[in-house]
Amino acid sequence: METKSNKKYQLTDKDFRQINIRSLFFNQWGWNYERMQGSGYLYIMLPQLRKMYGDKTKDLRDIMKMQNQFFNTSNFFNTIIQGIDLAIEEKEGTKSLETVAGIKSGLMGPFAAIGDSIFAALVPAIMGAIAANMAVQGNAIGAFLWMAVNFVIMWFRWVQLKFAYKQGVNLVTAMQGQLNALTNAATLLGVYVVGALAATMVNTKIIYVAHLGKMAVNFQDKIDMIMPKLVPALIVGGIYWLLGRKRMTSTRAIFIVIIVAVALSALGVLGKAM
Amino acid sequence: MGTIAIWQVIILTAYSMYQIMDELTIQSSLSQPVWAGLIAGLVMGDVKTGLIIGGSLQLTVLGVGTFGGASKIDANSGTVMATAFAIGAGMKPEVAVAALGVPVASLMIQTDILARFANTFFQHRVDKMIDQDNYKGIERNYLYGVFPWTLSRGIPVFLALAFGGPFVRSAVAYMNDNLAWLSNGLATAGALLPAVGFAILLRYLPVKKHFPYLVIGFVVTALFSTVYSNIGLLGTTVAGMNKSFTTAFASLPMLAIALIGFALAMIEYKRSTSSETFSASSTNGPKKEVDTENSEEQDGEIHGDEI
Known part of the structure; x- marks a missing residue:
């Protein structure tokens, strides 16, 4: 364990760029009934996981299996969860496997709720009303306006990853040596959310x-x-x-x-x- | 329907294949009906008609979002159909939506379910690739998802544009009459499959340790979702009978459910940190305790004296 901590991989801006590109352009390509965005979550951060754990190690296989499980949240907020996840994994490595599993399942529910009400209901209602009312008069400006707003949203999706990562680092530093307590709370929330989802999504x-x-x-x-x-x-x-x-x-x-x-x-x- | 040229059919089919990928990833608004009208109008050579059709269909779906991967009536392909046949064949837009948009949408519900099923297959291929340390394979099998997704939109739109409404309608009729058991069965299985995902996920979480919270999460949500959906149903029924009843009831806010979970998690966190500090720092812990005990006793004594 001691020797491993010496060669811990530190994420760089290039990594964040790669994650953001994968999240923006490839998220949900593998969406399926069984695990929904499960394989997508793994795909988005696979290169970083390989750098952190090293190719062909048992650690990497264990982590990949865990990251390939059921996951579904707003595709506007998934990188927030991944940022926090990466901060914890970067610091704690495979010890954090259960914590990360708990945090992922605990946070996906609330972020799905917030994301859907803002980006699947509120923004389309407002921008759609503007664009549609202009369009029925033969005016295309409203459609371009909507697209411009969505590009601003994409910018937020781009910057939120690093912000979340920093918050994650603060979280792990503030809870120094409290990994057990954090794991306990995170897995509790995860189990609770899975119970709630079982009641609504099946x-x-x-x-x-x-x-x-x-x-x-x-x-x-x-x-x-x-x-x-x-x-x-x-x-x-x-x-x-x-x-x-x-x-x-x-x-x-x-x-x-x-x-x-x-x-x-x-x-x-x-x-x-x- | 010979007035829609082959190249127009191909471009409109390609657009319908692109729009689902846009919707899944960047959401640039290109998948919205206004854009569908604008693009189909451009391809067919009458932007204004396209915009009017797209705008009116946009207004009808306003505020209806995609929640939790449910298959819905597709306003995007409806717009493409209506625009193409209104400009190309001189159909009235409303007629084109009814004659082509609706059958295409019902065919698309089937292909959508098939696509989400097909991706389950690739999900399991990823499982296998993990065991083989095949990283390129993991990425490839994830990205293969693009084929089911684009075909699920491209095939119905292509069939309708190339062969017209009667053909699509008879295809839908065949599915509904002869293959009803299969399409119903797949819909049921699709509704059931998340249960597999949850069950596997629970194997990764200490479910025995936190079992009471699994029960709380489930029961609270089951009860509230039943109450909310029943009230909503009641509201819609009353609104249908009496026009002066305009109150709309919201569905169950999942954030509220999650906040209960957050509170429980915080209580657990506080409890486990306090018990850890007692056992871990044995030199500091007891002293503090003695201090607080003393001050409490002093407080008590003062009160006692005053009385």
Whole structure:
């Protein structure tokens, strides 16, 4: 451990530039149902991770696996989380694996909420109204104005990474020697947020309605009386259990889930909720 | 529909493929209906008509954002269709939206789901490449995502521009009649797949240690989201029956849910730092404690004397 800390890699402006370019132009290319921006998060900082941990090391493999897990946030704010992440990893290395996993999952929810309400609702509503009202009169200036505003937003996305990194450095310095406490709090928040997301992002419900004579029994209504969103919770719990079984890989698990979902949907048991 | 030239079909298809990548990354506003109208107008040789169509479609989608990767009716391709057929074939824009924009959008919902599925495959290829230390492979398999994304937009738009509305409509009808079980099944599986992501993520977090917080996060959100969505449903229903009811109910603010989590995390942080300092700095800790105890006792004595 001591020898490793001597050759710790220090991030340079070139690194920040590379991360920003990857985030601005390539984020979400790999967006998928299972882990959403998961592989994107890894892709954006892969060159820096390689410099920090060294190629073909077990450390790098462990970190890459962790960074390749479920992640989804506003694509306007993802580099804020990555900046804080890099500051912690730069200082603590693989010791911070659990802290980073906790911080990522803990912060993705709130930043998604803020980012969506500003950049997916507020800005398009204001700039869209201006551009549309000019456009229906045959005037294209409003469209260019909107683009200009979005370039200003891109500038903010560019500078926020280094700002977040510095805040991250301050955070780690202020919490010197408190990594355990930080890990504890960060993983607590991460677990809490995953619980919250399981209740909102697994949009599925029982669509089967049993007809007993003249009476129709709607199973979803009955389940909602016991506990709302019980079905998503059981599914997450079931898959968690499945992943703990011997010789079970995430690839196998996902095939099982897809086949079972298509079959149950075809049988009219399970469906997509609004 | 022979009035739309091949080169116009190709450029408009290329634009529809570009716009989704723009939307995913830099969000320069080029994917918005006003720009779709402007660009399609330029390609078709009548900018003004394009702008008017783009502007009116922009107004209809105002304030409707993309939340959490949900598939929605696509105003961008609707604008491209309406502009191309209004200028090229002399259709009325409203007719073009209904005859072409709507079937293209419903076809696109299917291709969108397929694209997000296809990327799950590349996600697992990345998993494999990590084990093989193949860094170029990781990056390549991530960037391959560009193909499902662009094709999911390009194919429906190309089919509609090249073969017209009846063809797309019959394609959609075939999907809905003969392949309904498959498209419903894939939609259900798509809704279910984040559960796999969460389950794997939980394996990286000390879930046993923090299990109570998993329960709190889930229950608080499950209850509030049910209440919020039911009130919203009630509001829309009442508004439909009585025009004087104009109150719009917001959906559940996730930030509020997250703030509860922040508070819990801060409590935990304070608790674990204070317990650490007690055990770590044994020379300082007890002294301070004695001091505070003394002052408290003094306070107590003074009060006692006064009474």
